[in-house]
Amino acid sequence: MNDLRAPIGFFFSLLGLILVGMAIFSPGARAPLTTTNVNLEAGGAILAFGAIMLWLARKSF
Amino acid sequence: MTLAPVDYLILALYFAFVLGIGWLVKRKVNTSADFLTSSRSVPVWITSLAFIAANLGAQEVIGMCASGAKYGIMTAHFYWLGAVPAMLFVGVFMMPFYYGSRARSVPEYLKLRFDEKTRGLNALTFAVMTVFSSGISMYALGLLFQLVLGWSFTQSVLLSAAIVLIYTFLGGLTSAIYNEVLQFFLIVLGFAPLAILATAKAGGWSGIMSRLQPVMTHSWRYVGSSSSNPMGVEVFGLVAGLGFVLSFGYWCTDFLVVQRAMAADSMSAARRTPLIAAFPKMVMPFIVILPGIAALALSQMSVGYALPLKDTGGPDYDQALTTLMAQFYPSGLLGVGLTALMASFMSGMAGNVTAFNTVFTFDIYQGYIRKDAPDKHYLWVGRMTTIAGVVLSIGTAYLARHFNNIMDFLQLVFGFVNAPLFATFLLGMFWKRATGHGAFTGLLSGTAAAAATHGLTVAEGKGGWLGATLHHFPSTMAQNFWIAIFAWTTCLVVTTAVSLATKAKAESELHNLVYGITEIPHEPGVPWYKRPGPLAVTVAIVLIALNLIFW
DSSP states (O other): OOHHHHHHHHHHHHHHHHHHHHHHHHTTTOOOOOOHHHHHHHHHHHHHHHHHHHHHHHOOO | OOOHHHHHHHHHHHHHHHHHHHHHHHHHOSHHHHHHHHHOOOOHHHHHHHHHHHHHHHHHHHHHHHHHHGGGGGGGGGIIIHHHHHHHHHHIIIHHHHHTTTOOSHHHHHHHHHOOOHHHHHHHHHHHHHHHHHHHHHHHHHHHHHHHHHHOOHHHHHHHHHHHHHHHHHHHHHHHHHHHHHHHHHHHHHHHHHHHHHHHHHHHHHHHHHHGGGGGSSTTTTOOTTTTTTOOOOOOHHHHHHHHIIIIHHHOHHHHHHHHHTTTSSHHHHHHHHHHHHHHHHHHHHIIIHHHHHHHHHHTTTTOOOBBBBBSSSSOOHHHHHHHHHOOOTTHHHHHHHHHHHHHHHHHHHHHHHHHHIIIIIIIIIIIIIEEEEOOHHHHHHHHHHHHHHHHHHHHHHHHHHHHHHHHHHHHHHHHHHHHHHHHHHHHHHHHHHHHHHHEEEEEHEEEEEEHHHHHHHEEEETTTTTTOOEEEESSHHHHHHHHHHHHHHHHHHHHHHHHHSSSOOOOGGTTTTSSSSOOOOOOOOOGGGGGHHHHHHHHHHHHHHHHOOO
């Protein structure tokens, strides 16, 4: 494997998708001190990071 | 804390990826050099992130959060006074000798620069310490998951050990390094939300400042005397002990981190590794320390959160991180947070295992047991040592369970050994006249001085085992800083004196090992951010700004 950005991109994209999926599946899920859908917010950020990594690794595909 | 299926899914995804990366790397590993040192092939962005991730074990993540709750922003000194200046120093001034000497390990540099006995002493102490470190990491993981999730200690330890063993056995140092980068991003992305959510709930930094005593939110203002701050330190002990000796002693000589820089694909990359790593390192206090400070502030607001208490009645600061996660992370993000915690344990463990197998194979086995075997043999030894290292670590984890002072003990030993070692390296790298006899006696006397200081002083009920008590320190932290100062000074003085009385190596034998007889490459036409000097200056400017902002 020559480019580490690809596996990292895949991992965080999948992770982001899982979190966003969870946010859509249980939009009312809250922890004791949270007021917003943090799964959506964090999941979105993680997915964005994964996508950026994949984009940076595009030359190795 | 109970986990939902999605949390287990996230953990499983992480395990699958670290194993997969190990498997993919295996194809690149054909020689002992590939397996144990990555044959100088790793790009600089990877080595720099691995450089900090290898050190960023769960004890740091949990411990820094705990210290944030206990000592406030003064904890940031470990980063903004300790680690970063040391990283600048090792990158700019010491990497040319580590990388230029073509040594495959820190002990091997000592053999080239000094002699066999100095190398042997360092290799042996390092090998023992690193196995203990790895085991204690496992112990802490087992304990935490037992406490927080109700998992069996044995199952957690064996599961994490098995996964680390598989990927380090397959791909060696390269797979450890690649996984460390993954673990770094996971740690940042897994804990940053917690820092943001907890701080926002506490009213932002200004809200936190208004709710806590000023000493908790100012890093330098209350350092004038040891009685004005909860750490019990005064400015000289802090700057010389932590800022200089302890941090430089670790970051400049510990093979665990130096190994990652030595795996870089060029001299410039090796020098820039700690410098580039310094940028995320400077940001880490906001991710690991800030939640702890926020936790303290939250426990004083009526939001229904309180720091958990120990059986003895005081707050259990070590539980700050996990209790915060329970308050702010719903299922989903909770899985990410726990996986990030698991990842930080595993990066610490794998880092120690890959440093151990290199030092054992090249310095101890090839150095003393079998010198001239074909390379295939050493590759095989490297792999066997990896298994042995993990097994020994598991044993140490159980030992720590029986003797729970082991963690404190290991901290002590690190101080005893690393502090004098830094003096040895300073003299070795910058003074042609330093000799092997000097280095060896210096190291031994420095360690003895450390032990003596600990035995003759008392702090928080610890130490003072040599009978007489000459001084009482207000805290164990202050005691550790002063032990380091005495150990370093003793080693420096003894090494200098004995070197002057013994014969030095001829200059022809010291090429690329000492300042003055080493080519430090200058690359014209390279942009400023690819040159060590300007990068270091940039880091220094940001560092000073951070210290001033949180003064």
